[in-house]
Amino acid sequence: MFYRETGQYKTSYAADMAVFPILQDRIGVGLMLLVAAVGIPLFATLFPATGNFFLQVIMIPFLIFALAAIGLNILTGYTGLISLGTGAFMGVGAFACYKLTTIFPGVNIIVWILASGFFSCAVGVVFGLPSLRIKGFYLAVATLAAQFFLQWCFVRVPWLFNYNASGAIEVPERTLFGVALTGANATAMTRYFVVLAIVVGLTWIASNLIHGRIGRSWMAVRDMDIAAQLMGIKLLPAKLLAFAVSSFYCGVAGAMMVFFWYATGAEPEVFSIRQSFFILSMIIIGGLGSLIGSYFGAALIYIMPILLGWLADVSGLPIGAATIEHLRVMLTGVLIIFFLIVEPHGLARLWQIGKQKLRIWPFPY
Amino acid sequence: MDILYKIFIDPFVQMGGAPDLLVQTLWEGLVGGVLYALIALGFVLIFKASGVFNFAQGIMMVFAALTLVGLYEKGVPAFLALLLTIGVMYALALGIERMVLRPLVNQPDIILFMATFGLTFVLVGLGELIFGGEPKQMITEQLWLPKGAIDIKMLGGLVSLQKIDIAAAVIASIMVAGLAVFFQSTRIGRALRAVADDHQAALSVGISLNQIWVIVWFTAGIVALATGIMWGARSDVSFALEIIALKALPVLILGGFTSIPGAIVGGLIIGIGEKLGEFYWGPLLGNGIESWLAYFIALAFLLFRPQGLFGEKIIERI
Numbered sequence: 001m002f003y004r005e006t007g008q009y010k011t012s013y014a015a016d017m018a019v020f021p022i023l024q025d026r027i028g029v030g031l032m033l034l035v036a037a038v039g040i041p042l043f044a045t046l047f048p049a050t051g052n053f054f055l056q057v058i059m060i061p062f063l064i065f066a067l068a069a070i071g072l073n074i075l076t077g078y079t080g081l082i083s084l085g086t087g088a089f090m091g092v093g094a095f096a097c098y099k100l101t102t103i104f105p106g107v108n109i110i111v112w113i114l115a116s117g118f119f120s121c122a123v124g125v126v127f128g129l130p131s132l133r134i135k136g137f138y139l140a141v142a143t144l145a146a147q148f149f150l151q152w153c154f155v156r157v158p159w160l161f162n163y164n165a166s167g168a169i170e171v172p173e174r175t176l177f178g179v180a181l182t183g184a185n186a187t188a189m190t191r192y193f194v195v196l197a198i199v200v201g202l203t204w205i206a207s208n209l210i211h212g213r214i215g216r217s218w219m220a221v222r223d224m225d226i227a228a229q230l231m232g233i234k235l236l237p238a239k240l241l242a243f244a245v246s247s248f249y250c251g252v253a254g255a256m257m258v259f260f261w262y263a264t265g266a267e268p269e270v271f272s273i274r275q276s277f278f279i280l281s282m283i284i285i286g287g288l289g290s291l292i293g294s295y296f297g298a299a300l301i302y303i304m305p306i307l308l309g310w311l312a313d314v315s316g317l318p319i320g321a322a323t324i325e326h327l328r329v330m331l332t333g334v335l336i337i338f339f340l341i342v343e344p345h346g347l348a349r350l351w352q353i354g355k356q357k358l359r360i361w362p363f364p365y
Numbered sequence: 366m367d368i369l370y371k372i373f374i375d376p377f378v379q380m381g382g383a384p385d386l387l388v389q390t391l392w393e394g395l396v397g398g399v400l401y402a403l404i405a406l407g408f409v410l411i412f413k414a415s416g417v418f419n420f421a422q423g424i425m426m427v428f429a430a431l432t433l434v435g436l437y438e439k440g441v442p443a444f445l446a447l448l449l450t451i452g453v454m455y456a457l458a459l460g461i462e463r464m465v466l467r468p469l470v471n472q473p474d475i476i477l478f479m480a481t482f483g484l485t486f487v488l489v490g491l492g493e494l495i496f497g498g499e500p501k502q503m504i505t506e507q508l509w510l511p512k513g514a515i516d517i518k519m520l521g522g523l524v525s526l527q528k529i530d531i532a533a534a535v536i537a538s539i540m541v542a543g544l545a546v547f548f549q550s551t552r553i554g555r556a557l558r559a560v561a562d563d564h565q566a567a568l569s570v571g572i573s574l575n576q577i578w579v580i581v582w583f584t585a586g587i588v589a590l591a592t593g594i595m596w597g598a599r600s601d602v603s604f605a606l607e608i609i610a611l612k613a614l615p616v617l618i619l620g621g622f623t624s625i626p627g628a629i630v631g632g633l634i635i636g637i638g639e640k641l642g643e644f645y646w647g648p649l650l651g652n653g654i655e656s657w658l659a660y661f662i663a664l665a666f667l668l669f670r671p672q673g674l675f676g677e678k679i680i681e682r683i
Contacts, residue, residue, distance in 0.1 A: 145657060
């Protein structure tokens with residue numbers, strides 16, 4: 001009744017091709033941004049205890065994981081190249097950012113966060129080179145080479161972590177206009193705003209890439225690469241660009257993870273193969289080939305276990321933390337299988353179906 | 366020049382200088398390779414029969430070993446525990462067929478791959494929930510597996526062979542031979558090969574796909590159990606073995622997804638290549654290169670033969 005496009009005439013191609021062609025969608029996105037940028041911070045200032053916890057434990061990591069999921073989705077969902085190396089590419093971003101900010105401490109950290117994406121990008125292109133010759137599951141194994149090689153580098157090349165005795169990267173304090181952005185003194189609120197701005201900006205760019213010529217060539221490659229080649233799409237640039245953009249997103253997400261979520265430092269184990277699987281499961285549940293699906297997947301996979309832990313706390317059942325952790329892993333698996341069976345295209349497809357139903361409601365068709 | 370010498374000449378000088386060490390390294394690589402080959406064998410069985418890239422094979426191995434040790438620790442006699450574990454693997458195969466494969470029949474390959482991925486999580490969670498996450502000792506003596514080492518004097522030095530490694534190699538060979546006989550000359554084996562060849566044709570001559578899937582997953586489960594016992598005897602039984610199991614993937618792409626001989630040859634190449642690389646070239650790069658060398662060896666092979674050494678030629682049509 002309310003979600004209806006009747007009467008919204010498009011008078012130009014640009015309007016017809018818009019990302020959100022329906023007015024209600026635009027309002028919805030605007031509202032969501034308003035909640036994220038004003039509502040949640042307001043809530044956090046009114047209730048500082050719960051609010052800061054909410055920002056630090058839920059919102060910041062959720063946004064960062066969503067960004068990493070978008071990165072992987074560009075590669076796996078839109079271009080059809082399965083990657084098991086996401087964790088390592090995130091690590092490249094984090095280590096690059098750490099090196100950059102310790103070598104050039106004068107430059108603003110946000111510049112380095114974004115710049116570190118380009119390092120990840122370069123590494124991604126190198127490991128994407130075999131994708132022209134190797135396809136499908138064979139390629140997935142090739143990306144494992146990247147995962148294990150890079151992980152080995154993070155541990156064995158002491159230059160990367162500035163010869164620290166602990167082998168971990170430590171986040172120095174960096175400020176913008178006198179406000180601490182990173183390090184122990186940065187408040188959750190500041191970090192949240194920075195993360196939100198970067199994630200929203202990069203999502204917007206990704207959405208434009210995907211709706212344009214580049215995104216269409218990626219999808220053509222995904223659906224059948226030989227057919228795409230016959231239609232005049234150059235496979236090597238298309239696939240490498242997908243690897244580059246995807247790694248850029250993962251790299252930025254990794255850098256933000258260390259600098260804005262952990263805020264003090266991180267061990268190289270953070271970027272292990274488990275992280276890759278974690279993010280892969282996000283995009284499977286969220287929906288392959290969907291930006292909003294990346295957000296859904298990140299929300300479900302990341303926030304669900306926290307809710308489970310909270311539920312166990314509230315209910316007062318004598319369940320140990322270890323048991324909850326095991327149940328969480330198991331439930332993640334069950335959920336993956338469950339969603340694949342009910343809706344192989346993920347939460348994003350359910351969202352689509354819901355919108356379609358709403359559009360014609362109260363009539364059946 | 367120095368670095369070139371270190372890469373291309375020095376390792377061979379070392380090999381010639383101490384042939385006993387070379388034999389020792391080769392032997393260790395061989396045993397590792399046999400075990401990789403066993404894990405890869407489980408993958409190949411399932412991939413051939415159901416077209417599913419079973420990501421959970423590695424975790425099935427850990428799960429089987431964990432069940433065995435866990436049951437023993439709960440007071441079940443060793444051989445009864447072994448039987449019970451085989452029963453558990455059968456139940457697992459039945460469950461997977463009913464709850465995962467059957468509802469997902471006819472879905473694209475990637476969806477099935479993702480489903481086995483979910484299965485991995487379930488088995489990890491379930492295993493840790495029931496048996497706990499801490500590493501366990503494999504019960505080798507109770508299963509009459511030999512312990513200790515044999516030292517052989519050869520080439521002017523001592524080569525020490527762990528008895529458990531010899532047992533592993535022997536058991537693996539018996540297993541592969543048994544599987545070959547099973548595939549070639551039993552009724553079920555022929556049905557399996559028919560399914561591997563063409564699902565629809567197999568269905569049309571009255572072979573039940575569901576039944577075949579259960580059998581295949583059960584066979585893969587038994588292979589997983591044997592592998593789990595062997596790996597478990599070499600190191601502790603823990604979920605860290607899962608990472609080792611991932612090494613079966615390069616073995617697999619080296620040998621081709623559909624070839625049993627490929628899995629074995631691939632396993633040996635990876636196992637030996639990895640050990641030689643680690644021992645002779647590892648110090649150049651600061652050691653620990655074992656963790657990624659296997660993938661690079663496989664990658665190098667793939668660039669020349671994208672379908673693996675023994676894989677079927679990939680023909681793409683539009």
